[in-house]
Amino acid sequence: MHELPVTESILEIVVKHAKQNQVSRVVSITLEVGELSDLENEWLQHYFDYLSKDTPAAGAELKIQRAPIVLKCRQCGHEFQIRKDELGLSDCPQCGTAGDVSLVSGRQYHIKEMEAL
Amino acid sequence: MEEIKLIEIKENILSDNDEAARQLRQKLADEKTFVINLMSSPGAGKTSLLLQTIERLKNELRIGVIEADIDSVVDAEKIRQSGAAAVQLRTGGFCHLDAAMVKTGLDGIGSKDFDLIFIENVGNLVCPAEFDTGAMKNAMILSVPEGDDKPLKYPLMFTVSDVLLINKTDMMALSDFDTAALRQRVHKLHPEMEILEVSAKTGAGMDQWVDWIRRALENFS
Numbered sequence: 155m156h157e158l159p160v161t162e163s164i165l166e167i168v169v170k171h172a173k174q175n176q177v178s179r180v181v182s183i184t185l186e187v188g189e190l191s192d193l194e195n196e197w198l199q200h201y202f203d204y205l206s207k208d209t210p211a212a213g214a215e216l217k218i219q220r221a222p223i224v225l226k227c228r229q230c231g232h233e234f235q236i237r238k239d240e241l242g243l244s245d246c247p248q249c250g251t252a253g254d255v256s257l258v259s260g261r262q263y264h265i266k267e268m269e270a271l
Numbered sequence: 272m273e274e275i276k277l278i279e280i281k282e283n284i285l286s287d288n289d290e291a292a293r294q295l296r297q298k299l300a301d302e303k304t305f306v307i308n309l310m311s312s313p314g315a316g317k318t319s320l321l322l323q324t325i326e327r328l329k330n331e332l333r334i335g336v337i338e339a340d341i342d343s344v345v346d347a348e349k350i351r352q353s354g355a356a357a358v359q360l361r362t363g364g365f366c367h368l369d370a371a372m373v374k375t376g377l378d379g380i381g382s383k384d385f386d387l388i389f390i391e392n393v394g395n396l397v398c399p400a401e402f403d404t405g406a407m408k409n410a411m412i413l414s415v416p417e418g419d420d421k422p423l424k425y426p427l428m429f430t431v432s433d434v435l436l437i438n439k440t441d442m443m444a445l446s447d448f449d450t451a452a453l454r455q456r457v458h459k460l461h462p463e464m465e466i467l468e469v470s471a472k473t474g475a476g477m478d479q480w481v482d483w484i485r486r487a488l489e490n491f492s
Contacts, residue, residue, distance in 0.1 A: 156366050156398040163284045175278050185284075190427050192397050228462075241426040242459045253459035257430060261401075263284040271273045 157193060160263065161201040165211060167265055172210045177270035180211040184267050189223045189238050190260040214268070223260030227251055233258055288402055291370035295377070295405030302383040305491050306390060307484070308368075308406035310428065313394030315414040316438045318346045319471040320480075321389055325355045327481045328387070332488075335385040337376035339368050339393050346391065356380055367398035370405045387488065396425040408487055414439040415446055419453040426460055434465045434483060441470040 164183065172180055187193055195218050206212045222235045227246035236244050245252045283289070299306055311317050325334055334355040338347040339362050350357035358379045360372055373390060382388060390406055392399045411432035413421055416439060422429045429435070435457060437450065450468070457464050467483065469476035 156401065159369065160284055163287060167280065167282050167284070171278055171280055175276065177276060177278070181275060190430075191401065192427075238426065239423070242422050242456045253455070254462050255459075261427070265280045265282050265284060267277055267279050267281075269275050269277055271275060
């Protein structure tokens with residue numbers, strides 16, 4: 155849905171680091187994206203290829219690692235992973251409390267690292 | 272042969288927007304202007320609800336509206352006729368508002384001259400949830416015809432909102448919308464979410480919503 159602005163942001167950060175490290179070409183970029191995001195890998199790469207023309211990041215491969223959704227039960231403190239389609243359906247697997255959780259992770263959009271020449 | 276170097280980056284892709292939103296919230300707090308970001312699907316009744324809300328609060332608060340409906344001036348025109356100030360942001364097909372766009376709108380309307388500003392975000396349950404607009408509170412509208420299963424399909428939206436308005440309750444008799452099931456699904460995702468049942472058409476529940484706004488404003492100032 156909003157892959158375009160996200161891609162612009164990725165490119166900006168990558169080009170900045172390419173300059174700082176005085177590299178001529180970026181080969182790959184590793185992203186960590188939370189499972190709660192609706193980002194589509196295929197479109198992200200597509201937009202990236204388009205936007206990165208004439209930059210040191212042209213042709214770079216986006217490697218997307220999905221980070222799991224982790225919830226924390228506020229009754230017993232237990233942290234547990236769930237799939238997106240289980241959200242709103244699962245009780246705490248440790249104490250059985252229904253619906254008293256906070257989100258620990260699953261929303262992140264991080265650029266972890268890049269490989270460059 | 273050149274060596275491939277591994278460069279650690281560790282940056283948040285949305286950090287620019289998060290920072291812009293934080294600065295905007297600070298500026299608004301200094302101006303004593305309270306901002307509510309209104310999100311929903313297209314057709315859930317954002318504009319009708321706003322008109323009814325303005326009608327009930329216009330004698331006690333200076334109200335402004337930032338409209339982000341895609342390439343249309345219809346909504347902004349309706350708001351202006353209600354007596355509140357409105358600016359139309361031309362989002363040109365953009366699927367959400369970010370903090371920079373909201374700042375343009377706030378500057379355009381002159382945010383310091385208002386007690387309360389509503390952002391009518393782009394009608395969409397996916398993208399607006401990801402981008403902090405700089406508002407103090409996020410309000411979500413879910414209308415009865417959309418169904419009670421939406422928390423399962425758009426969990427992030429229900430996670431980031433502070434208050435949920437179930438709108439078009441006047442259509443409840445015509446549908447199989449299960450309010451108890453919806454409440455349970457929402458609270459499993461977000462235990463603190465306040466849920467209000469309203470009908471912008473009949474006015475039912477609107478007093479509770481207006482009270483929610485008054486309380487939020489009291490806690491703010």
